[in-house]
Amino acid sequence: DAGVTQSPTHLIKTRGQQVTLRCSPKSGHDTVSWYQQALGQGPQFIFQYYEEEERQRGNFPDRFSGHQFPNYSSELNVNALLLGDSALYLCASNRLGEERTGELFFGEGSRLTVL
Amino acid sequence: LAKTTQPISMDSYEGQEVNITCSHNNIATNDYITWYQQFPSQGPRFIIQGYKTKVTNEVASLFIPADRKSSTLSLPRVSLSDTAVYYCLVGDFQGSGTYKYIFGTGTRLKVLA
Numbered sequence: 001d002a003g004v005t006q007s008p009t010h011l012i013k014t015r016g017q018q019v020t021l022r023c024s025p026k027s028g029h030d031t032v033s034w035y036q037q038a039l040g041q042g043p044q045f046i047f048q049y050y051e052e053e054e055r056q057r058g059n060f061p062d063r064f065s066g067h068q069f070p071n072y073s074s075e076l077n078v079n080a081l082l083l084g085d086s087a088l089y090l091c092a093s094n095r096l097g098e099e100r101t102g103e104l105f106f107g108e109g110s111r112l113t114v115l
Numbered sequence: 116l117a118k119t120t121q122p123i124s125m126d127s128y129e130g131q132e133v134n135i136t137c138s139h140n141n142i143a144t145n146d147y148i149t150w151y152q153q154f155p156s157q158g159p160r161f162i163i164q165g166y167k168t169k170v171t172n173e174v175a176s177l178f179i180p181a182d183r184k185s186s187t188l189s190l191p192r193v194s195l196s197d198t199a200v201y202y203c204l205v206g207d208f209q210g211s212g213t214y215k216y217i218f219g220t221g222t223r224l225k226v227l228a
Contacts, residue, residue: 004158035218042202042218043159056215090158103149104216106158 002027004107006091012113013081021076021110025093031055032074033104034066035090043090049074050096078112086114119203124223133190135222137203140184148179148186151202153221159202163188190224198226 005024013019025032031050035043045058049068068074072093078085088111092104120138127133139148147166151159163170165177165186176189190197200221 033216042200042220045215045217048215058215088156092158103161103164104159106160108158109156111156 004091004093004105006089006107006110008110009108010111010113012115014115015081015083017081017114018077018079019081019112021078021089021091021112023074023076023091023093023107025072025074025091026105029093029095029105030072031094031096032068032072033092033094034074034076035092036060036085037088037090037109039087046076081114083114086112088112118217119205119219121201121203121219121222123220124225126225126227127193128227129194130192133193133197133224133226135188135190135201135203135224136185137188138185139203139205142183142205146206148177148183149204149206149216150175150177150186150188151204151218153200153202159218162201193224193226195226195228197224199224 003026007022023032033048034046036046037043046060046064047057047066048055049066052068063079065077088109090109091107094104147164149164150162152162153159163172163175163177165179167179170177178187200223202218202221204216206216
């Protein structure tokens with residue numbers, strides 16, 4: 001049973017560029033959340049997708065956008081990259097209705113470095 | 116907004132029991148308490164979750180007092196491989212059945228030989 005998979009694992013971009021990160025949820029899961037984790041900090045909630053719609057959003061600018069596909073996979077897009085966007089981007093999945101228990105399954109993350 | 120407070124760091128020796136306490140004074144009636152473990156450059160991994168009293172699984176125990184305003188993660192007989200950051204989470208109900216989980220800064224546990 002495949003867990004949450006993310007790609008790419010590492011990437012380097014320059015300021016002003018755009019990046020797309022991808023996530024496939026754990027089998028049987030339909031809800032995907034994205035988190036940003038700066039070095040030495042806890043993961044910060046970006047947004048959550050269900051049924052191809054953004055259900056809730058954290059305190060991130062509109063440069064951060066996402067998409068969920070019919071197969072429940074998801075993309076995170078970041079435009080006009082800033083140095084401060086350098087972080088580990090984590091994808092987490094769960095099954096709708098089981099959110100209350102808080103058991104999220106995380107991928108290994110995509111490490112983005114902005115130069 | 117459900118928020119948690121944990122010690123920033125702890126040191127322990129191999130073979131000892133480690134207890135990490137988390138404060139969540141404004142926990143809501145329906146909220147569960149969940150703990151995660153994270154190693155460097157990896158995603159957090161679910162450890163244990165509970166609602167009240169005591170929960171035990173193969174890796175940890177979780178103690179929750181009656182008022183549920185705090186919880187304690189207990190790791191029995193830690194080893195060097197338990198060196199990690201441990202996060203305590205409480206769900207923040209957003210309405211329409213949706214929850215948002217807010218991570219704090221976590222507790223950095225260092226296990227010494």
